[in-house]
Amino acid sequence: MDVSLRRLQTGDIDQVIEIEREAFSPLWVTTPFKRELNNRYACYLVACEAAEEEEPPTDADPEGSRSLWSRVLTSAQRLVPGSQGDSDSPTPIAGYVSVWYQGDEAHITEIAVRESLRGNGIGELLLIGSLREAVEYGSEVMTLEVRVSNFIAQRLYEKYGFKNVGARKAYYSDNREDAVIMTTSPIKSEEYQSMFRDLQETYLTKWGEIRFQSKTTGSSQS
Numbered sequence: 001m002d003v004s005l006r007r008l009q010t011g012d013i014d015q016v017i018e019i020e021r022e023a024f025s026p027l028w029v030t031t032p033f034k035r036e037l038n039n040r041y042a043c044y045l046v047a048c049e050a051a052e053e054e055e056p057p058t059d060a061d062p063e064g065s066r067s068l069w070s071r072v073l074t075s076a077q078r079l080v081p082g083s084q085g086d087s088d089s090p091t092p093i094a095g096y097v098s099v100w101y102q103g104d105e106a107h108i109t110e111i112a113v114r115e116s117l118r119g120n121g122i123g124e125l126l127l128i129g130s131l132r133e134a135v136e137y138g139s140e141v142m143t144l145e146v147r148v149s150n151f152i153a154q155r156l157y158e159k160y161g162f163k164n165v166g167a168r169k170a171y172y173s174d175n176r177e178d179a180v181i182m183t184t185s186p187i188k189s190e191e192y193q194s195m196f197r198d199l200q201e202t203y204l205t206k207w208g209e210i211r212f213q214s215k216t217t218g219s220s221q222s
Protein backbone atom coordinates (compact mmCIF):
# COMPACT_ATOMS: atom_id res chain seq x y z
CA MET A 1 0.00 0.00 0.00
CA ASP A 2 1.53 3.34 -1.02
CA VAL A 3 1.44 6.14 1.48
CA SER A 4 0.65 9.77 1.01
CA LEU A 5 -0.06 12.69 3.27
CA ARG A 6 -3.12 14.84 3.20
CA ARG A 7 -5.16 16.98 5.50
CA LEU A 8 -7.47 15.37 8.02
CA GLN A 9 -11.04 14.96 6.82
CA THR A 10 -14.21 14.24 8.76
CA GLY A 11 -14.28 10.64 7.53
CA ASP A 12 -10.82 9.98 9.02
CA ILE A 13 -11.69 11.00 12.55
CA ASP A 14 -12.76 7.61 13.96
CA GLN A 15 -9.53 6.01 12.80
CA VAL A 16 -7.42 8.88 14.10
CA ILE A 17 -9.07 8.59 17.53
CA GLU A 18 -8.28 4.86 17.45
CA ILE A 19 -4.62 5.62 16.73
CA GLU A 20 -4.55 8.31 19.41
CA ARG A 21 -5.97 5.90 22.01
CA GLU A 22 -3.51 3.19 21.04
CA ALA A 23 -0.50 5.51 21.11
CA PHE A 24 -1.10 7.52 24.24
CA SER A 25 -2.01 6.84 27.81
CA PRO A 26 -5.57 5.73 28.62
CA LEU A 27 -5.86 8.94 30.61
CA TRP A 28 -5.08 11.04 27.55
CA VAL A 29 -7.85 13.50 26.78
CA THR A 30 -9.22 12.76 23.31
CA THR A 31 -8.62 15.62 20.92
CA PRO A 32 -11.88 17.18 19.64
CA PHE A 33 -10.82 16.53 16.05
CA LYS A 34 -14.15 17.50 14.54
CA ARG A 35 -14.02 20.95 16.12
CA GLU A 36 -10.34 21.27 15.29
CA LEU A 37 -11.08 20.90 11.56
CA ASN A 38 -12.23 24.51 11.66
CA ASN A 39 -9.23 25.78 13.60
CA ARG A 40 -7.31 27.96 11.21
CA TYR A 41 -4.37 28.13 13.59
CA ALA A 42 -3.84 24.38 13.41
CA CYS A 43 -2.86 21.81 10.84
CA TYR A 44 -3.81 18.14 10.97
CA LEU A 45 -2.17 15.79 8.49
CA VAL A 46 -2.85 12.09 8.05
CA ALA A 47 -0.70 9.46 6.38
CA CYS A 48 -2.99 7.27 4.36
CA GLU A 49 -3.27 4.89 1.50
CA ALA A 50 -2.70 6.80 -1.70
CA ALA A 51 -6.08 7.46 -3.22
CA GLU A 52 -4.90 8.89 -6.49
CA GLU A 53 -4.08 6.75 -9.44
CA GLU A 54 -0.45 5.97 -10.11
CA GLU A 55 1.23 8.21 -12.61
CA PRO A 56 2.31 6.11 -15.58
CA PRO A 57 6.08 6.05 -16.09
CA THR A 58 7.38 8.76 -18.41
CA ASP A 59 10.71 9.42 -20.13
CA ALA A 60 11.57 11.96 -17.44
CA ASP A 61 10.47 9.63 -14.67
CA PRO A 62 10.93 6.10 -15.96
CA GLU A 63 9.93 4.41 -12.74
CA GLY A 64 6.97 6.64 -12.04
CA SER A 65 8.82 7.49 -8.84
CA ARG A 66 7.57 11.07 -8.68
CA SER A 67 4.33 9.67 -7.35
CA LEU A 68 5.11 9.58 -3.64
CA TRP A 69 6.48 13.06 -3.23
CA SER A 70 4.18 14.78 -5.65
CA ARG A 71 1.22 13.20 -3.90
CA VAL A 72 2.48 14.48 -0.57
CA LEU A 73 2.75 17.98 -1.91
CA THR A 74 -0.35 18.21 -4.02
CA SER A 75 -2.73 16.45 -1.70
CA ALA A 76 -1.62 18.33 1.42
CA GLN A 77 -2.03 21.62 -0.37
CA ARG A 78 -5.20 20.90 -2.24
CA LEU A 79 -7.37 19.08 0.24
CA VAL A 80 -8.61 21.62 2.71
CA PRO A 81 -11.05 20.57 5.44
CA GLY A 82 -14.61 20.30 4.25
CA SER A 83 -13.62 20.40 0.61
CA GLN A 84 -14.16 17.91 -2.14
CA GLY A 85 -11.97 15.36 -0.44
CA ASP A 86 -14.49 14.49 2.28
CA SER A 87 -16.25 11.25 1.59
CA ASP A 88 -18.11 8.55 3.46
CA SER A 89 -15.74 5.76 2.47
CA PRO A 90 -12.77 5.89 4.84
CA THR A 91 -9.22 5.45 3.54
CA PRO A 92 -6.99 3.37 5.79
CA ILE A 93 -5.12 5.82 8.01
CA ALA A 94 -1.63 4.88 9.20
CA GLY A 95 -0.86 7.87 11.39
CA TYR A 96 -1.42 11.55 11.99
CA VAL A 97 0.25 14.69 13.21
CA SER A 98 -1.30 17.78 14.72
CA VAL A 99 0.34 21.17 14.79
CA TRP A 100 -0.82 24.36 16.43
CA TYR A 101 0.48 27.67 15.21
CA GLN A 102 1.21 29.87 18.19
CA GLY A 103 2.84 33.20 17.41
CA ASP A 104 6.10 32.47 15.62
CA GLU A 105 6.06 28.84 16.70
CA ALA A 106 4.60 25.74 15.12
CA HIS A 107 3.90 23.40 18.01
CA ILE A 108 3.53 19.68 17.40
CA THR A 109 0.84 18.62 19.84
CA GLU A 110 0.59 14.96 18.76
CA ILE A 111 2.22 12.63 16.28
CA ALA A 112 1.41 8.93 16.18
CA VAL A 113 1.57 5.91 13.89
CA ARG A 114 -0.44 2.71 14.23
CA GLU A 115 1.63 0.35 16.34
CA SER A 116 1.64 -2.42 13.72
CA LEU A 117 2.99 0.00 11.10
CA ARG A 118 5.77 1.67 13.06
CA GLY A 119 9.33 1.54 11.75
CA ASN A 120 8.21 2.03 8.14
CA GLY A 121 9.10 5.70 7.74
CA ILE A 122 5.58 6.96 8.36
CA GLY A 123 6.37 8.99 11.49
CA GLU A 124 9.20 10.62 9.59
CA LEU A 125 6.93 11.38 6.65
CA LEU A 126 4.46 13.05 9.02
CA LEU A 127 7.24 15.13 10.56
CA ILE A 128 8.51 16.17 7.14
CA GLY A 129 4.98 17.14 6.11
CA SER A 130 4.42 19.20 9.23
CA LEU A 131 7.75 21.00 8.84
CA ARG A 132 6.91 21.83 5.24
CA GLU A 133 3.50 23.12 6.30
CA ALA A 134 5.06 25.20 9.09
CA VAL A 135 7.48 26.84 6.66
CA GLU A 136 4.61 27.52 4.30
CA TYR A 137 2.59 29.05 7.16
CA GLY A 138 5.49 31.33 8.05
CA SER A 139 6.48 29.87 11.42
CA GLU A 140 9.98 30.60 12.61
CA VAL A 141 10.62 27.47 14.65
CA MET A 142 8.97 24.18 15.43
CA THR A 143 8.66 23.04 19.02
CA LEU A 144 7.13 20.23 21.09
CA GLU A 145 7.13 18.41 24.41
CA VAL A 146 8.03 14.75 24.70
CA ARG A 147 8.20 12.35 27.62
CA VAL A 148 11.72 11.98 29.02
CA SER A 149 11.33 8.20 28.59
CA ASN A 150 10.24 8.41 24.92
CA PHE A 151 13.62 7.85 23.33
CA ILE A 152 12.18 6.69 20.00
CA ALA A 153 10.34 9.96 19.42
CA GLN A 154 13.34 11.94 20.66
CA ARG A 155 15.55 10.17 18.13
CA LEU A 156 13.16 11.11 15.35
CA TYR A 157 13.08 14.78 16.43
CA GLU A 158 16.87 14.95 16.89
CA LYS A 159 17.28 13.66 13.36
CA TYR A 160 15.41 16.78 12.18
CA GLY A 161 17.48 19.16 14.25
CA PHE A 162 15.30 19.48 17.34
CA LYS A 163 17.36 20.25 20.44
CA ASN A 164 16.58 19.75 24.09
CA VAL A 165 16.01 23.28 25.40
CA GLY A 166 14.42 22.63 28.77
CA ALA A 167 12.02 20.56 30.83
CA ARG A 168 8.52 20.75 32.23
CA LYS A 169 8.31 19.04 35.58
CA ALA A 170 5.51 16.49 36.08
CA TYR A 171 3.98 17.58 32.78
CA TYR A 172 2.07 14.36 32.12
CA SER A 173 -0.89 13.84 34.41
CA ASP A 174 -1.04 10.03 34.19
CA ASN A 175 2.32 9.36 35.86
CA ARG A 176 3.64 12.87 36.53
CA GLU A 177 6.49 12.23 34.14
CA ASP A 178 8.62 15.19 33.10
CA ALA A 179 8.57 16.51 29.56
CA VAL A 180 11.59 17.49 27.55
CA ILE A 181 11.03 20.65 25.51
CA MET A 182 12.55 20.33 22.05
CA THR A 183 12.88 23.10 19.46
CA THR A 184 14.44 23.52 16.05
CA SER A 185 16.70 26.35 14.96
CA PRO A 186 14.93 28.82 12.60
CA ILE A 187 13.30 26.57 10.01
CA LYS A 188 13.38 29.14 7.20
CA SER A 189 17.13 29.75 7.59
CA GLU A 190 19.37 28.59 4.76
CA GLU A 191 21.24 26.38 7.21
CA TYR A 192 18.11 24.55 8.34
CA GLN A 193 16.64 24.33 4.83
CA SER A 194 19.87 22.86 3.50
CA MET A 195 19.82 20.16 6.18
CA PHE A 196 16.10 19.59 5.59
CA ARG A 197 16.60 19.17 1.85
CA ASP A 198 19.33 16.59 2.47
CA LEU A 199 17.12 14.69 4.91
CA GLN A 200 14.24 14.63 2.45
CA GLU A 201 16.52 13.37 -0.32
CA THR A 202 17.75 10.60 1.96
CA TYR A 203 14.17 9.83 2.94
CA LEU A 204 13.05 9.53 -0.67
CA THR A 205 15.99 7.32 -1.53
CA LYS A 206 15.12 5.04 1.35
CA TRP A 207 11.34 5.12 1.22
CA GLY A 208 10.61 6.33 -2.32
CA GLU A 209 8.16 3.55 -2.78
CA ILE A 210 6.74 3.05 0.64
CA ARG A 211 5.05 -0.22 1.34
CA PHE A 212 3.51 -0.99 4.66
CA GLN A 213 4.96 -4.07 6.24
CA SER A 214 2.91 -5.46 9.06
CA LYS A 215 5.08 -6.37 12.03
CA THR A 216 2.61 -8.92 13.25
CA THR A 217 2.27 -10.90 10.05
CA GLY A 218 5.46 -9.83 8.29
CA SER A 219 3.44 -9.62 5.12
CA SER A 220 2.79 -6.70 2.87
CA GLN A 221 -0.61 -5.16 3.44
CA SER A 222 -0.93 -3.66 0.02
Ligand SMILES: CC(C)(COP(=O)(O)OP(=O)(O)OC[C@H]1O[C@@H](n2cnc3c(N)ncnc32)[C@H](O)[C@@H]1OP(=O)(O)O)[C@@H](O)C(=O)NCCC(=O)NCCS
Pocket (backbone or CB within 6 Å): 023, 024, 110, 111, 112, 113, 114, 117, 118, 119, 120, 121, 122, 123, 124, 125, 145, 146, 147, 150, 151, 152, 153, 155, 156, 159
Ligand atom coordinates in the same frame (compact mmCIF):
# COMPACT_ATOMS: atom_id res chain seq x y z
C1 LIG B 1 7.34 8.23 17.43
C2 LIG B 1 6.63 7.56 16.24
C3 LIG B 1 5.60 8.56 15.68
C4 LIG B 1 7.67 7.25 15.15
O1 LIG B 1 6.98 6.76 14.01
P1 LIG B 1 7.57 5.57 13.09
O2 LIG B 1 6.76 5.53 11.87
O3 LIG B 1 7.66 4.32 13.86
O4 LIG B 1 9.05 6.11 12.81
P2 LIG B 1 9.87 5.97 11.46
O5 LIG B 1 9.84 4.59 10.97
O6 LIG B 1 9.44 7.04 10.53
O7 LIG B 1 11.36 6.28 11.96
C5 LIG B 1 11.90 7.61 11.88
C6 LIG B 1 13.01 7.80 12.90
O8 LIG B 1 12.49 7.62 14.22
C7 LIG B 1 13.47 7.00 15.06
N1 LIG B 1 13.04 5.66 15.40
C8 LIG B 1 11.95 5.00 14.93
N2 LIG B 1 11.84 3.78 15.52
C9 LIG B 1 12.89 3.68 16.36
C10 LIG B 1 13.32 2.66 17.27
N3 LIG B 1 12.64 1.51 17.41
N4 LIG B 1 14.42 2.89 18.01
C11 LIG B 1 15.10 4.06 17.90
N5 LIG B 1 14.75 5.08 17.05
C12 LIG B 1 13.64 4.88 16.30
C13 LIG B 1 14.73 6.93 14.21
O9 LIG B 1 15.43 8.16 14.34
C14 LIG B 1 14.15 6.81 12.79
O10 LIG B 1 15.04 7.23 11.79
P3 LIG B 1 16.06 6.12 11.14
O11 LIG B 1 15.16 5.15 10.43
O12 LIG B 1 16.90 6.93 10.23
O13 LIG B 1 16.79 5.50 12.29
C15 LIG B 1 5.93 6.24 16.66
O14 LIG B 1 6.87 5.45 17.34
C16 LIG B 1 4.71 6.40 17.56
O15 LIG B 1 3.58 6.55 17.06
N6 LIG B 1 4.89 6.33 18.89
C17 LIG B 1 3.77 6.43 19.82
C18 LIG B 1 3.28 7.84 19.95
C19 LIG B 1 4.38 8.77 20.41
O16 LIG B 1 5.18 8.46 21.27
N7 LIG B 1 4.41 9.98 19.80
C20 LIG B 1 5.36 11.01 20.14
C21 LIG B 1 4.75 11.86 21.17
S1 LIG B 1 5.81 13.25 21.52
